[in-house]
Amino acid sequence: MDFSLSPRAADLRERVAAFMAEHVEPVEEDYHRDLAAARVEGTQWTPLPVIEDLKAKARAEGLWNLFLPVEHAGDYAAAYGTDGGEGLSNVDYAPLAELMGRSAIAPIVFNCNAPDTGNMEVLLRYGTQEQRDRWLDPLLDGRIRSAFTMTEPGVASSDATNMEATAIVDGDEVVINGRKWWSTGVGHPDCEIFVFMGLTDPDADRHHRHTMVLVPRDTPGVRIERLLTTMGYADEPLGHGEVSFTDVRVPVGNILSGPGEAFGIAQGRLGPGRIHHCMRLIGAAEVALEAAIRRGTARTAFGKPLTHLGGNRERIADARIAIDQARLLVLHAAWKLDAGGPMNALSEVSQIKVVVPNMALGVIDMAIQLHGGAGMSDDFPLAMSWVNSRTLRLADGPDEVHRGLIARLELAKHS
Amino acid sequence: MDFSLSPRAADLRERVAAFMAEHVEPVEEDYHRDLAAARVEGTQWTPLPVIEDLKAKARAEGLWNLFLPVEHAGDYAAAYGTDGGEGLSNVDYAPLAELMGRSAIAPIVFNCNAPDTGNMEVLLRYGTQEQRDRWLDPLLDGRIRSAFTMTEPGVASSDATNMEATAIVDGDEVVINGRKWWSTGVGHPDCEIFVFMGLTDPDADRHHRHTMVLVPRDTPGVRIERLLTTMGYADEPLGHGEVSFTDVRVPVGNILSGPGEAFGIAQGRLGPGRIHHCMRLIGAAEVALEAAIRRGTARTAFGKPLTHLGGNRERIADARIAIDQARLLVLHAAWKLDAGGPMNALSEVSQIKVVVPNMALGVIDMAIQLHGGAGMSDDFPLAMSWVNSRTLRLADGPDEVHRGLIARLELAKHS
């Protein structure tokens, strides 16, 4: 058993950390101030130019598309990946995702942000050459953005087989109708392609009823109905949209893998994506713990620094423990995913999806409390980070569904 | 021991409930939609006209200023209170506050919203006749609004003796300098008067250094620097402001009670105010539990209503228990406050301040989870209600300070 990083991961971690320190952290406060000003002006959906500058810098340093998986990277790594090298295993990429999670803008700067990474993986694994040429290349290039449209307002979407929007094959075309929401990314002006999941054959078995289809955003009948908020945050410029599809027609060649194959694609898509989400949240939790300690030592009440009052030190200790436990669990899940693929890590991936957002919420909440009212404001990244973590107790499957899966696998060992 | 409501409280509860059902609930969804539209237009700080309509209706039905306390109501109840009756005890008013807490707009409709109620109480208890004529009457009348400016950005304000803004007596005037924030209400165009707390004599004993002064908003040197958000919510049209005071001069007649008396006023102000806050949160928690049950029975996943899945019923049971325990604790604290004043209920008031916001957070969070992504959006009042509850773990003293006081009183029994 060896908990040390591989030389390549260690080197990349150092380089990503250096890039963050030199280029990202110094502009972050300005970025948020400018975004707040843009909100007042009503221009918050126009990306701030600093992002493109940073993307160019990251790419120039070879810190680009680091998420590209070993097994599917192929030529893409040479053209679009780190130093032209091969892709990284999940366990090697994980510490980089943690670093990116320390900043609200870093993931997009390194072209490693959700939902684009997940969509790129889907194209790598299931896309035809034509689909990949048309959509994967510009995504890897960072020229366009994408959205994943699965969740629906009308049904409990925690059960993916509930989806009611339709994708009906009609000759050479697929006809799409229905309404989706929580489609992250649709607010961005560069968002050009949607991965859509719809019901094709209600009479098939539960896991072969739905189909994944590539739907260009500008297809007639596609309409962004509104952009949603989570606890008051709109997450500009990506945003979370409600989107209606009315008699939308795309060629059958836009189907991914094949009719009825959506469920399997969705499952495969989520393994690495959950590792990424979780590691980013661990980064956010570390930032929160650091902030808590800084504030707790700098401010005094009743004649003592806050860190000397009541149970504050115990809470700091508990935060340290919770973060370290969470990180080890994610790294272990990543290692199992690398070793045997998604089916080898079903319980592990569900475990991290339960543990990490809840851990992050606890640590960030503690940090907010130590900041007083300031912690609830946007003077610190804590409030937004809390909301982001809270959302991840629902996105990609609510805690309860993951707990159900873990229990089912556990009981199966004894039957 | 008798847990039943007094006839007067029972009658008022029925009338408030009927008013809510008839007048408030039907307009609430529209109100929030209109406010959201106003935000896009940039007019969110102009109160929507429906509020004034509802205020007039409530007043016409005698459901006005119900918070007016028995001991100080005096002539005011006749002029401005319920049916011209006397004020209500805390234990009689509490169930009405719970009802008001079911709606984001009801407290202001009944002229029972923070911080105005607390400021009116301060004027009732400590105001001179002149101060009361000038400020209390229009507040009771609902014509103007007020703010309480105590918390400061530069110091840990959980320790009230930390306050550094100054209120220096200079002949016939008080000279005020410093910066305050989290001054709730300053965003409202009718907010005309600030209750300001400043340092007067740093050499006095810890609890006699600060002074409360009435500062009209339009006094030269007063400047609203910005309006803050809590997790993305600006709480329009009241808002939470950061306010600077630069060589602000008001007559010494604007001092409340006397120089150095601020600490005692602040303590007295908070007893009933905490009862009100807590009861409103209990109302919000009941709304959340009802919403959770509605959603949990209406939506199905994996072939069953959500209420039949996993631990959802246990969570509903736990929510029921937590709400009932919290309500009883608040009612008991109110009864002790009625029986012997703030010093008789020190531990009890701190207890509810710890228990109730945390209880509400738990119940609302459970409801959010059962709503899926919708729970995080503004399609339901849950997200805003959660943020409001979270803020109350900090406002009026963070949990940790209250726990410290409770422990001190507990240890004192044995020394």
Add this chain to the structure above:
Amino acid sequence: MDFSLSPRAADLRERVAAFMAEHVEPVEEDYHRDLAAARVEGTQWTPLPVIEDLKAKARAEGLWNLFLPVEHAGDYAAAYGTDGGEGLSNVDYAPLAELMGRSAIAPIVFNCNAPDTGNMEVLLRYGTQEQRDRWLDPLLDGRIRSAFTMTEPGVASSDATNMEATAIVDGDEVVINGRKWWSTGVGHPDCEIFVFMGLTDPDADRHHRHTMVLVPRDTPGVRIERLLTTMGYADEPLGHGEVSFTDVRVPVGNILSGPGEAFGIAQGRLGPGRIHHCMRLIGAAEVALEAAIRRGTARTAFGKPLTHLGGNRERIADARIAIDQARLLVLHAAWKLDAGGPMNALSEVSQIKVVVPNMALGVIDMAIQLHGGAGMSDDFPLAMSWVNSRTLRLADGPDEVHRGLIARLELAKHS
């Protein structure tokens, strides 16, 4: 709403407290030492003589059978109850039960211990005159003891309809077969009568299959198989037994209420019994909190009293809060029970059954932790008190069953 005690309850509370201070507390340490010595000698199932002395004293002061309920006390109160007065309401008796719960021996001293109180209530409510003469009188007199034999080793007894032991009417007799366990009290030499619950008609509806029968302990075929421990404690001299019944025959006149009526009796029996259990646990929790504070102020580590270290004060505050919340919930449940009987307080009684044992476990655990290793030993009553509280998360229905009932009632409000 009035949280003050009635004059009669206040008077009795003072008298019970005085009796405890004068007679019970001074002998308690000796009692436990003598019992420990008896265990080494193997004589632990012979009651120590001090108990009978104390019983006589309590009875002489009119502090006897205080649990006798108002509605059924009748002539018994005159002969065997407090001062010959009428019985007490649940809300008036509750504070007395709390006081008794401060001591391991007090309940039996006042003839108010489980399971005898519950069995006496059953006889009061459902017993024929003959049954009452034969068994109730000596129980009220404190001359004999009783047991309640319901739980079975072979089935999940949390579902009372699972019971498989049989009670078959055969002419003038009832024939009883089966095995019961966790029959509290069977270790005591004075235990002469068992209230037995058995299956009579498996084809009847779920709630009319079982019958309650009075079975004298010395009936042929009754055999105490063994005495059980809970985490190493045998709870001498009452004990918890496993009892086998082999072709046991008693007259049909020993049936309580009627064949198939057991379920209803069991339900009715448990309302007041749960109030008593819960109030006693609250007393035990108060004792633990007091001990924690004494130890925490007397002992120093790292140069400070334990109460000045880490989160200890916060834990003391949380204990104070938890106890007060639990007590109010129980008193309210008692009040509802008094006002409208068991069907009026179904949710409330289940709520306290969930809340109070868990609360007590938390407070006692905290106190153990502050005592270090000593807290786990029998030098303090904490360890035994913890185990007793833990058992009550299972006895009289596990938490999960009560939560299920609370949820069902809550959902029913909305259907």
Add this chain to the structure above:
Amino acid sequence: MDFSLSPRAADLRERVAAFMAEHVEPVEEDYHRDLAAARVEGTQWTPLPVIEDLKAKARAEGLWNLFLPVEHAGDYAAAYGTDGGEGLSNVDYAPLAELMGRSAIAPIVFNCNAPDTGNMEVLLRYGTQEQRDRWLDPLLDGRIRSAFTMTEPGVASSDATNMEATAIVDGDEVVINGRKWWSTGVGHPDCEIFVFMGLTDPDADRHHRHTMVLVPRDTPGVRIERLLTTMGYADEPLGHGEVSFTDVRVPVGNILSGPGEAFGIAQGRLGPGRIHHCMRLIGAAEVALEAAIRRGTARTAFGKPLTHLGGNRERIADARIAIDQARLLVLHAAWKLDAGGPMNALSEVSQIKVVVPNMALGVIDMAIQLHGGAGMSDDFPLAMSWVNSRTLRLADGPDEVHRGLIARLELAKHS
């Protein structure tokens, strides 16, 4: 990063597991029944013969003294260790300790039980050749047992510098006076040697006041005052004793390392010991989870297996998660200990000491609850296992002290 076992650890794990399945598990139920019978007879402090049989078998298979650390194993491994091989690293030994923790008797069977392992390590690291010949050899041989006498009844022993018992150098002798308790192992008839910690120089700096001395049990003036229980369990035949030392004189050659060196020895002793304790608890937690699943699927209530009721599956999932997180944290701490010694793993070792006992308590408590009353009895190992875990929240430093250390180290990163 590689989470797989080394070939040697994998091989040993398989062999230990096979030994447990073949030799230990089949006798365990009988062992506990015989011990219970011995308690009734008063012979419980005489070890049952099966233990020596199993020890001989384990040794014959080379599964003996597996705890022997790499760096100090030296010749001892050849004579007394696994296959004559070298010692194992902490990370390689950890999975074996987990397996041993599945049984109450396995640790002693493999000569890997506390406190003997810790005392053997002390002798390996700090013992003179003479001390090792005299005491280490027979301990490694399994012929004698030992005790560690540090904790005192009169002071808060969580602060090791509080110890008041004295160890005064008087010419060629050390004179020992004082009282210790929670000396585990003193009940065993083979316990021949105590590692005693006493105050030598109260004027030295805090960490150089105390001395460790080897005190043979039969030295005049040593007296076992009593054997303590933890929640009713005496843990025969090892037991936990209270021991008085009255003018006990041993040669100065019995001092370990040197006068005033006790604190350093105590610190070094506890690193690996805590790894062992924690891994054993993880084994106990796995046993509890397995038992919970077996019981939960075998028993039905309300027409369904318990695993289909309420939140039981969520609790099973949470148990799985908690165990896996705890194991990873311990393995990581072991790896850090191997890599850089105790000072490299200070925070990590304290973290596992907080996490693992609390985790085990949660899992076992859940299992108890699913077993109903049976879970509290000795028909299952759950109750005893719970008590053992609870004790470990106090032994080797209470949670609070470890949290304090973790926080101190965390804050130090930022100062």
